[in-house]
Amino acid sequence: MEPSPDPCAPAPDPGNPAALLHDLAQELGLSRHWRDVEGRDQTVSDTALARIVTALGYPCDTPQALARSHARLAVAARSLPAMLVTEVGRPTPLPASLTHARITAENGEAQDITLEAGVLPAIDTPGYHRVSLYGHELTLAVAPARSPTLTDLLPEARQGERLWGPAVQIPALRSARSGRPYGTLAELAEAVDLFAARGADALAINPVHALFAGLGEGYSPYSPSSRLHLNTALAAPELAGLPPLDLDAEIDTPFIGWKKALPRQHAALRALFDALDPATRARIAGETADNESLQRQALFDALDTHHRAKGRTRWQDWPAKLRDPDGKGAAHFAETHAEDVAFHAFTQWLTAKGLESVQARAKAAGMAIGLVGDLAVGVHTAGADAWALQGAMLEGLTIGAPPDPLGPLGQNWTLTGFSPQGLQRTGYAPWIAMLRAALSRTGALRIDHAFGMARLWVIPEGHGPEDGAYLSYPFEDMLRLAVLEAHRAGALLIAENLGTAPFGFLGALEERRLLDMRVLWFERAADEGFIGAGDYPADSVAMTGTHDTATIAGWWRGRDLDWAHDLSRLPEGTTRADADAKRDWDRGLLWASLTHDATPRPEPDDPAPVLKAALTHIGKSPAGLAIAPLEDILGESEQPNLPGTVTEHPNWRRRLARPLGEWLQDAQIAERITALNDARKGPADPPSG
Incomplete structure (x- = not known):
């Protein structure tokens, strides 16, 4: 991360638009200067900088626009945030003019506190507390000093043990009992049984985030539609006590034929849903009705499948009245297509039940950790999260990597992510919800490209990676919230930290025991x-x-x-x-x-x-x-994914040549x-x- 600007530095010359732009970019967390992997200093052009600043919502095409954008940022800087994030045992600074606060803990206990020099005394109880400051309500998130460790997870009799487990591609799995065209949560459950019996305490999986429902393309687990919900293509009804899907598919092939397999599986899920008896349907509806986020995901999936049939492959191409998830148009669609929305809510329920079943199975078999989940770095720009979380997501920008020796042209992952300003404005609600969803059914969570908590390489839509820049994120807050959520879930955190780390990043992870x-x-x-x-x-x-x-x-x-x-x-x-x-x-x-x-x-x-x-x-x-x-473990020569390729290599398509149980008998x-x-x-x- 770039160092904070010097508060004593002279203000930029209002008659110098370039200086105003540079100052505005710095206030927004954009690094005009950066160092590449070979140690060479690089500078972002003013043209590229202006495109990114504009995409972040701050016009800068004229001196007047620059002045107005500076003024908006100044007002925001003086405002109290929706959430303050701190750690146990550490005082929290507030504006010096404040002298009194009322804090209400999660258990409902309240206390009045006198502030000295605007500093809130240290709190020793982790959690989310409500703070009232002269009528202004905000949330105070208090994180533990460190993330859970193996010492916290292991019973006394197993303290000091060093654990192991395999990492599997769920769709690659085969079962002797299944005629499925790819592996599902049922095959994952069998893998858990097989490896638990051989001494494993963990089983790592790739992201199980929601993809586009029933779509036979775009099947990379790292390009999801939503990180809040699940990939229903992995559903195994038998894990929820329902009949298994009847799939007429080619199964004896080395590669998964996603183009045919996913629509067939989607159609089979719909047939299963349509055949449910009224009591079962009512029970499932009762379990999902109050989950606002799940219902919004189901609405998106219903809208997406409806409009894809009409050739509209992005929600940005839908009729304007449907682009607002809270608008009357979306509500009317939900009413007139209630059966479709209920079906998609059912598929989410079914997949969640299956994942919960697998984790429970792992723990029952004696695994100390069970599933190690994976949190993707971003989401598809036309996906459910980009639609449902407008204002909290980057818009007009995608994320990737700058040019380097391994990728001379840089990388554009064509994904979007959270907006730093949007996160702070919403009190980090989307980040917390995403972490909570990922940690709810696993014993550990790997954060893909964990550097993204500190900075991301953002690229204006329609431009190449060379026109990007590093955008800083509120790393300390995001890391503390991750630690807090892991503490509440009793789960380990694993940071994918391969590559060149931002300044201070590795030390912060080490301090918190990730x-x-x-x-x-x-x-x-x-x-x-x-x-x-x-x-x-x-x-x-x-x-x-x-x-x-x-x-x-x-x-x-x-x-x-x-x-x-x-x-x-x-x-x-x-x-x-x-x-x-x-x-x-x-x-x-x-x-x-x-x-x-x-x-x-x-x-x-x-x-x-x-x-x-x-x-x-x-x-x-x-x-x-x-x-x-x-x-x-099996001695395979081919890797699941070859970075930097799309169609040149069979990424995410390889299947095991035979059932896993047979392999492990070799x-x-x-x-x-x-x-x-x-x-x-x-x-x-x-x-x-």
């Missing part, structure tokens, strides 16, 4: 070798890889280099022969780090010994949790799992040096 991700491929020593198992921090998640990295078998075989060569993605000036030579050298470095002895290095076409050694490596680390992608695979489990149960390796 687990950070330590992925084998990126844990290199000063001599470019791989660090020893004992050098992984205790407050971390040791991983052999992620869905975005090469699998162990694929890396050892050079399968990732095949893809890079075929798609012309090798680093500039690097030939395939160069890449192969570098990989051969790196194989030696990895093998030396994994074995510490004179065991002969396996040939590139023999990754089996490397798989076992790598799993043992993370198993022996002091990290509180070790996660191995299922692909590394002697080599069973030996790998035993090696990881035994390494976790034994002593951790000491730090090197």
Whole structure:
């Protein structure tokens, strides 16, 4: 993050529009200067800066407009916020003119407090408290000093244990009992049973956020319609006591045919809903009627499917009267299409019941954590959240990454996210609701691209990533609220912190005891070798890889280099022969780090010994949790997703060749799992040096 402006610096010259623009951008949290991954200083052009400032809602095309925008910000800065966020044991500064406050705790107990120099004394009880300041009501969120840790989660008899679990792609799973075209929550439940029986305490999954209902495209779990609600394509009615879906689909294929599978599944859900008896329908309606957020999601899905049939693929293209979720037009549609809205509320209810069932199953089987959920960094610009949370979301801007050596043109993820001003204006309600939804059915939560709590690279719509800039977020507040919600849920927080961290970011995570991700491929020593198992921090998640990295078998075989060569993605000036030579050298470095002895290095076409050694490596680390992608446990060469591709690689389409239960009976695979489990149960390796 950029440092705060100097309050003693001279005001910009009102006759200098460029200076006014720069000052306005800084007040909005935009970094005009930034440093790239190679340490080179970069400057955002005034043209790009003006586009972003305008998209944030502050016109700046004339000196008069700039002056008015400055005045608006000044008024906002003097106003009391809707929410103050603090920590237990820390006093909270207020305007010095205030001398009295009345605080009402969550349990209803109230007390009057005299303020000294406008400072609210420290509060020792975490939670959301109401504060009255001379008639102005606001919420005071008081977070614990740290996030829950494994020590908090484990019973006394298991204190000090180091846990492990697989990471699975739910749609990739197969079951011996199912004729589904992709894996659902039923297959996830079976995976939980299989791994719990083998000693796992966690099972990590990709985001289960809502996609566009019944749409056979745009199936990436990281491009959701809503992060508040669930992907109903994963619904398994049998987990809620209803008949399983009857899907007439091709199942013996290596790739998921989403284009046919999702509409078929959606139609089968509708047939199931239409066949419900009145008592069951009334019961489900009673459980969902008072959930305003769920009803709004159901309304969006009904509107979206209705208008997609007419060729309108974005809510921004709907009739104007329907673009306001609180308007009369949307209310009229809900009344005249009540059956459709009820159906979509049913699918959300069904999916939630299934996810709750899987987590309960994991805990009943003895898993200390159970499911490790995943929180995507943003949402589709035409999705439910962008429609339902207008004013709290970035509009006219998308998020991505600046140009760097791995992506010379930068990245535009074509997603949107929360607006910093919108979050503060709404008292962080959307952020809290999203965290609460994600934590409600899991034992831990991974925050994808956690740097987004501090800053995001924002890009004006219609422009390339090179025209973007870093936008700062209220990091301290967002992190404290995440810790508070994790405390209330009794869940772990895991921060995906791969890449260049903003200033102060890593220290703040460490202070609050969030687990950070330590992925084998990126844990290199000063001599470019791989660090020893004992050098992984205790407050971390040791991983052999992620869905975005090469699998162990694929890396050892050079399968990732095949893809890079075929798609012309090798680093500039690097030939395939160069890449192969570098990989051969790196194989030696990895093998030396994994074995510490004179065991002969396996040939590139023999990754089996490397798989076992790598799993043992993370198993022996002091990290509180070790996660191995299922692909590394099974010895698969292909990775689920290849970043920077859309159609060039079969992202999010791969399926297991056979049911998971059959895979785990294979002697080599069973030996790998035993090696990881035994390494976790034994002593951790000491730090090197």
